[in-house]
Amino acid sequence: MPIEVQYVWYTYPSGIEALKGISLTVEDRDFLVIMGPNGAGKTTLLKTLNGLIKPTKGRVLVDGVDTRHATVAELSRKVGLVFQNPDHQLFCSTVEEEIAFALRNFGFNEEEIKERVEWALETLGLEEYRDVSPLMLSGGEKKRVALASVLVWDPKYLVLDEPTLGQDYAQKEKLREIICGLLGQRAVIIVTHDIEFVVDFRPRPRVALMADGRIIAEGKAEEVLTDPELLSRASLVRPQVPEVLFNLREKGLPVRTDVLDLVEARDAIISLARGLA
Amino acid sequence: MGIIEVEDVSFTYSGSKRPALDHVDLSIKKSEFVILTGPSGCGKTTLCRCLNGLVPHFYSGDFRGRVLVAGLDTREHEIWELSQHVGLVFQNPENQLFCLTVEADVAFGPENLGLPREEIRRRVEWALKVTGMWELRHRPPHELSGGQQQRAAIAAVLAMKPEVLVLDEPTSFLDPAGAAEILSLVAELNKRLGITVLLVEHRLDMTSPYADRVVVMAKGRIALDGPPEEVLTSREARELGVGIPKVIRLYELLAERGLRLPEVPLSPGQMASLISEVVRCR
Ligand SMILES: Nc1ncnc2c1ncn2[C@@H]1O[C@H](COP(=O)(O)OP(=O)(O)OP(=O)(O)O)[C@@H](O)[C@H]1O
Ligand SMILES: Nc1ncnc2c1ncn2[C@@H]1O[C@H](COP(=O)(O)OP(=O)(O)OP(=O)(O)O)[C@@H](O)[C@H]1O
Ligand SMILES: [Mg+2]
Ligand SMILES: [Mg+2]
Numbered sequence: 189m190p191i192e193v194q195y196v197w198y199t200y201p202s203g204i205e206a207l208k209g210i211s212l213t214v215e216d217r218d219f220l221v222i223m224g225p226n227g228a229g230k231t232t233l234l235k236t237l238n239g240l241i242k243p244t245k246g247r248v249l250v251d252g253v254d255t256r257h258a259t260v261a262e263l264s265r266k267v268g269l270v271f272q273n274p275d276h277q278l279f280c281s282t283v284e285e286e287i288a289f290a291l292r293n294f295g296f297n298e299e300e301i302k303e304r305v306e307w308a309l310e311t312l313g314l315e316e317y318r319d320v321s322p323l324m325l326s327g328g329e330k331k332r333v334a335l336a337s338v339l340v341w342d343p344k345y346l347v348l349d350e351p352t353l354g355q356d357y358a359q360k361e362k363l364r365e366i367i368c369g370l371l372g373q374r375a376v377i378i379v380t381h382d383i384e385f386v387v388d389f390r391p392r393p394r395v396a397l398m399a400d401g402r403i404i405a406e407g408k409a410e411e412v413l414t415d416p417e418l419l420s421r422a423s424l425v426r427p428q429v430p431e432v433l434f435n436l437r438e439k440g441l442p443v444r445t446d447v448l449d450l451v452e453a454r455d456a457i458i459s460l461a462r463g464l465a
Numbered sequence: 466m467g468i469i470e471v472e473d474v475s476f477t478y479s480g481s482k483r484p485a486l487d488h489v490d491l492s493i494k495k496s497e498f499v500i501l502t503g504p505s506g507c508g509k510t511t512l513c514r515c516l517n518g519l520v521p522h523f524y525s526g527d528f529r530g531r532v533l534v535a536g537l538d539t540r541e542h543e544i545w546e547l548s549q550h551v552g553l554v555f556q557n558p559e560n561q562l563f564c565l566t567v568e569a570d571v572a573f574g575p576e577n578l579g580l581p582r583e584e585i586r587r588r589v590e591w592a593l594k595v596t597g598m599w600e601l602r603h604r605p606p607h608e609l610s611g612g613q614q615q616r617a618a619i620a621a622v623l624a625m626k627p628e629v630l631v632l633d634e635p636t637s638f639l640d641p642a643g644a645a646e647i648l649s650l651v652a653e654l655n656k657r658l659g660i661t662v663l664l665v666e667h668r669l670d671m672t673s674p675y676a677d678r679v680v681v682m683a684k685g686r687i688a689l690d691g692p693p694e695e696v697l698t699s700r701e702a703r704e705l706g707v708g709i710p711k712v713i714r715l716y717e718l719l720a721e722r723g724l725r726l727p728e729v730p731l732s733p734g735q736m737a738s739l740i741s742e743v744v745r746c747r
Contacts, residue, residue: 202608225640226612272611272638275557324478327556327634328505350611353637354556356504356667358706381612381640384670384711423642428670428711428733435737441744450711454718461724461744 190215191237191267191345191375195246198232206232208401209246214345218375221386221409224398225423230379231272233398234349237377238267250345265294268343272350272379274330277337278322283314286322287337294341308336311366313359328354339366345375352382360385387413387427387448397422414446429453436460466533468629468661469493469516474530475685476511476520485511487685489530495628496659498652498675500666500693503682504706509665510556512682513633515539516663518547535628549578552627554635556665558618562606567598567617570606574625592624595650597643611638619647623654629661630654636668644671651675670710673697674731681705694729712736 191214198207206229214220222230235241236248239255248255250263271277280286287308291301309315312332317325322333331354338346346367352360364385367376371391378393380386386393392409397418405418412418414430426434433445433453443460447453471491477484485508493499501509514520518539521528532539535550552574555561564570571592575585593599596616601609606617615638622630630651636644652675654660666672673679679696681689683705689696696702697713712730719726719740726743730736 200608202605204608226616226638226643227610231610273557273559275559324481326506326510332505350638354505354634354667356502356706357708359505360708381638381644382668383641384668420642423640425641425645425671429715431733432712432715432736432740435734436740439737439741441741450715450718453715454722457715457719457740457744458722458724464744 189251190218191251192249193233193236193246194249196233196236196243196248197245198229198236198241199244206401207236207243210398210401210403211246212396212403212406214375214377216344216375217372218377219371219389219391219393220375220377220396221393222377222379222396222398223381223383223386223422223424224404225400228398228422229401230398231349234269234347234377234379237263237345237347238269239263240269261293264290264343265341266343267345267347268338268341269347270334270338270349270351272353274322274327274334274353277334278330281321282319283322283325283333284309284318286333287314287340290337290341296341304340308340311339311362312336313362326354328356328359331355332359335363343374345377346370347377349379350381351378352380352385364389383413383424383427387429392448397424399423410446410448413448433457466536467492468495468535469663470531470533471512471515472531472533474515474528474532476515476526476528478511478524478526481526484527484685486515489682489685489687491680491687491690493661493663495661496655498655498662498664498677500664500669500672500676500679501682502666502669502679502707503688505667507682508685509682510633513553513631513663513665516547516629516631517551517553518542518544519553545577548574548625548627550627551629551631552622552625554619554622554630554632556633556637558611558614558638559606561618561621562614565605566603567606567609567620568593568602570617571598571602571620571624574621578625588624588626592620595623596620596647612640612643615639616643616647626658627660629663631663631665633665634667635664636666636671641671648672648675667708669693669697669708670712673710674735681707693731697731698729 193212196210199205239260287305395409395412396406397404433443436443474489476486515532562570572589598616655662673693676693679693726739
């Protein structure tokens with residue numbers, strides 16, 4: 189069964205209307221990326237999925253359960269949310285305890301906890317920090333602890349708010365590997381501004397664009413992320429590869445521009461050169 | 466002498482086993498635009514903290530060597546004094562905002578500089594406008610989205626108009642159009658006013674066209690230092706896990722197929738011009 193966001197509105201207590209009628213379905217093994225301007229409502233939307241925020245109007249159903257009738261703890265077993273700012277998520281006194289925290293809450297046995305924590309420490313390159321306070325880590329390291337502390341319980345719906353925040357290229361590729369390993373088994377929902385990270389996924393995700401509390405487009409990455417009008421409405425900048433091709437087209441050279449892949453772009457440019465020669 | 470002189474600096478945080486900085490030497494000239502990059506945990510933020518005196522005055526630990534900023538030895542001058550010369554945009558914007566409104570946070574620095582009221586008003590308005598925060602100026606910072614907080618933190622530092630601007634991953638929360646705008650603004654301040662820029666970044670695709678130098682750190686040391694075209698095509702940069710911009714990877718893929726461009730491109734526009742020249746005269 190899916191997550192169904194049905195015509196959801198949300199107004200913060202201070203009066204800011206952050207979500208204005210959002211409808212969205214996340215199927216069981218979906219791979220969805222949500223992008224859009226600062227303040228569009230992406231983080232607010234993600235917080236409705238595990239019940240941290242309850243809709244002012246409309247409803248969110250997680251496997252048929254209305255989030256207004258379940259606690260965050262119950263919903264979290266299925267919906268694992270990694271916060272945008274890791275400082276909002278880390279509160280234990282060591283990295284190891286932080287990563288084991290949810291497993292203990294969910295009643296995993298000690299042996300399994302140990303095994304899973306080791307896996308998470310190793311996969312995210314945190315072994316040497318196991319006894320260190322999360323507060324004493326670098327920005328990128330904190331984010332990896334936050335990621336580890338959710339990945340470790342293997343939620344059915346993995347919800348990541350800016351997972352590449354503070355990550356270097358090698359760490360991003362590691363993260364990509366982890367995510368790709370989950371595709372087809374778990375649903376993965378990512379909010380990110382990192383367009384180059386998105387376009388390098390194989391398979392490519394479905395992309396939803398948000399602006400001003402609404403979803404303004406939803407479709408294949410190739411279509412959404414090369415459409416000039418949509419990009420500009422979502423405060424996105426065309427990825428480098430199609431940007432090179434667009435620039436060539438503007439100089440009057442006949443090339444395709446809906447290409448996100450480096451090798452495809454190379455071939456398009458090589459055949460352009462041969463065609464002109 | 467450079468406006469920033471880091472001389473054989475080592476620093477180990479109290480309670481930490483490993484040094485976060487390990488014999489670092491770095492000299493930055495006035496009006497240079499330098500990118501600092503390197504793997505997560507390599508010491509970039511710690512180096513930034515040395516430049517405005519947070520290390521060693523606020524973060525305790527074992528500090529060796531010497532840092533001079535605008536001629537001031539950071540050990541002998543207080544954070545407040547140093548901050549009149551160096552503005553640091555923190556990696557986590559939340560840690561930079563502590564007032565009840567965005568406007569008060571942006572005005573805080575200029576007010577403490579003791580500037581005339583009219584000048585404060587002008588600077589605050591300018592900083593809020595160029596960061597897209599004017600409409601949100603009366604909002605409390607903790608009721609903002611991540612990107613809005615980062616814009617406010619940048620505005621608060623810009624309003625100080627420091628002669629050295631140190632930005633620690635200042636675009637990590639920004640939407641891509643916003644990131645491009647802020648970067649071109651920083652580049653303009655660098656060009657027009659001669660403000661020295663040290664920019665910590667993992668995403669070199671957007672930033673490298675502006676840089677005079679790219680410095681790569683690894684494990685608390687300076688590993689590479691040179692013009693972007695050189696550093697980003699080096700084998701060492703790859704081995705250190707530096708994210709090579711797509712235009713440079715495409716440049717290399719084309720060269721493998723015999724299509725050689727006369728220069729290493731740093732931006733899509735530049736790359737398209739180079740390709741167009743080469744294919745038309747073949
Ligand atoms: N705690 C809060 N109280 C009041 N308003 C808030 C709060 N958090 C966010 N907002 C407002 O709600 C709107 C949506 O914010 P949200 O954090 O969902 O945006 P976002 O799309 O995640 O942006 P970003 O890309 O900057 O992270 C914004 O206008 C923001 O200022
Ligand atoms: N307050 C602190 N106390 C103790 N150790 C710290 C503290 N802050 C950082 N460290 C450690 O010092 C080293 C360098 O950290 P620093 O924050 O300078 O790295 P960085 O290059 O900025 O990383 P990132 O790209 O992840 O932000 C890391 O090993 C980190 O764990
Ligand atoms: Mg957000
Ligand atoms: Mg850092």
